[in-house]
Amino acid sequence: MIRRGLLSDYFEGVAVKRLSMVETTPDGSNQHEFNSSRTLRVLMGDADRKKIPTRFIWLGEEQEGVAADGMLSWYDARRKHATRTEYHLYYYANDVTDLMKEGDTLFVALLRDGSAMTIVTPADSTVQNQLLWLFGLEDQPELQFTGREITEDQAATVDFAARYILDELGIDFEEPEAGELDMLIEGFGMKFPGTREFSQLARTSLAGVSALDNPDVVLMAWLEREEALFRRLERHIVAQRLGNGFVGGDGIADVDGFLAFSLSVQNRRKSRAGQSLEHHLEALFQARSIRFSRGAETENRNRPDFLFPGHAEYSDPGFSPDLLTMLASKSTLKDRWRQVLPEAARIPSKHLLTLEPAISENQTDQMKAERLQLVLPAKLHETYRESQRSWLMTVMDFVQLVDSRQR
Numbered sequence: 001m002i003r004r005g006l007l008s009d010y011f012e013g014v015a016v017k018r019l020s021m022v023e024t025t026p027d028g029s030n031q032h033e034f035n036s037s038r039t040l041r042v043l044m045g046d047a048d049r050k051k052i053p054t055r056f057i058w059l060g061e062e063q064e065g066v067a068a069d070g071m072l073s074w075y076d077a078r079r080k081h082a083t084r085t086e087y088h089l090y091y092y093a094n095d096v097t098d099l100m101k102e103g104d105t106l107f108v109a110l111l112r113d114g115s116a117m118t119i120v121t122p123a124d125s126t127v128q129n130q131l132l133w134l135f136g137l138e139d140q141p142e143l144q145f146t147g148r149e150i151t152e153d154q155a156a157t158v159d160f161a162a163r164y165i166l167d168e169l170g171i172d173f174e175e176p177e178a179g180e181l182d183m184l185i186e187g188f189g190m191k192f193p194g195t196r197e198f199s200q201l202a203r204t205s206l207a208g209v210s211a212l213d214n215p216d217v218v219l220m221a222w223l224e225r226e227e228a229l230f231r232r233l234e235r236h237i238v239a240q241r242l243g244n245g246f247v248g249g250d251g252i253a254d255v256d257g258f259l260a261f262s263l264s265v266q267n268r269r270k271s272r273a274g275q276s277l278e279h280h281l282e283a284l285f286q287a288r289s290i291r292f293s294r295g296a297e298t299e300n301r302n303r304p305d306f307l308f309p310g311h312a313e314y315s316d317p318g319f320s321p322d323l324l325t326m327l328a329s330k331s332t333l334k335d336r337w338r339q340v341l342p343e344a345a346r347i348p349s350k351h352l353l354t355l356e357p358a359i360s361e362n363q364t365d366q367m368k369a370e371r372l373q374l375v376l377p378a379k380l381h382e383t384y385r386e387s388q389r390s391w392l393m394t395v396m397d398f399v400q401l402v403d404s405r406q407r
Contacts, residue, residue, distance in 0.1 A: 008152045012110040013043045015147030021102040034089045037145040048075035054116040056096035059127045068094040129358035161357040181232040199279035202226035211287030215395040216378040273331040302343040357383035
């Protein structure tokens with residue numbers, strides 16, 4: 001696995017709380033206050049810290065996001081008093097704070113570069129769970145700030161799940177083994193290869209990983225390697241394009257061209273991730289001699305990602321539905337899991353493999369009710385609450401299930 005550093009490389013500490021009405025209700029001024037606590041004072045320190053550059057982020061249940069640049073100010077309102085202190089954390093109204101409401105969850109994180117990040121999420125949402133897991137905080141935020149400093153000896157390694165969440169926050173991570181990665185992608189020049197070719201390179205470049213090893217470990221190793229290769233190639237291509245500039249023939253900045261390029265980068269990341277997951281699952285099943293059809297058409301022109309043992313058996317009314325299996329694969333889930341439900345009418349209990357960490361209990365309870373079984377690589381199970389883990393399936397569990405139905 002490629003080491004990507006520690007959480008402490010990015011953050012000094014974090015505090016979390018549930019927002020009260022008084023913190024979210026405008027009082028007529030532009031400056032408002034988050035209620036302080038001892039924990040927050042430990043994190044912020046005793047010295048006044050005014051106008052801290054702060055990125056405000058609101059992430060909804062579907063992780064639709066709103067962001068705004070602003071400031072936080074931390075200071076002792078009784079600084080001149082001989083014995084008393086009265087610390088306040090002020091914020092200035094912006095598009096994100098306008099969306100806050102009572103009961104939402106607030107994260108205040110201090111970054112190593114001296115700036116801060118303020119993140120607001122709906123209570124008990126998937127994104128709240130992901131951030132609580134990322135920062136190693138308690139499951140249920142209270143009205144008073146709780147939190148922790150993030151030191152190197154306490155910080156978690158920035159692994160696949162952590163990078164997923166950091167990416168949602170717009171925090172880029174570096175590739176310490178850039179030299180090795182550059183050698184592997186050198187043949188592509190300044191062009192992205194096809195997704196299948198890129199996935200194959202990721203697999204073949206890991207000489208010590210066999211497709212017949214533990215499938216949970218193998219799948220994560222392949223995905224990690226492809227992500228690292230892709231990010232490295234993307235960095236080269238984007239740097240070159242930025243170096244060429246965005247100026248029209250008339251010498252005026254080409255804003256539309258820049259926006260279109262930026263959008264294409266984001267869209268490529270999203271589409272590649274989903275196709276990458278499918279390519280690696282296909283290679284995993286083939287190596288284990290598991291029979292399947294990929295993208296075969298079923299009822300109403302639906303196309304499940306994988307049908308086991310195949311389309312011919314699914315189309316045969318005499319073939320027992322008990323021996324049929326359907327697997328959908330979605331690298332990110334959000335609320336799109338409902339799209340899977342009508343994809344194979346002959347299979348009432350369906351399976352969905354995702355890489356999304358810490359999905360909320362409300363969402364997984366709904367999946368259970370709809371007879372949709374969630375499958376995740378074993379490493380990602382630790383991001384879920386204890387009450388959810390016994391229900392989750394590993395990749396090994398799924399492989400054994402379909403293999404048993406084909407004997």
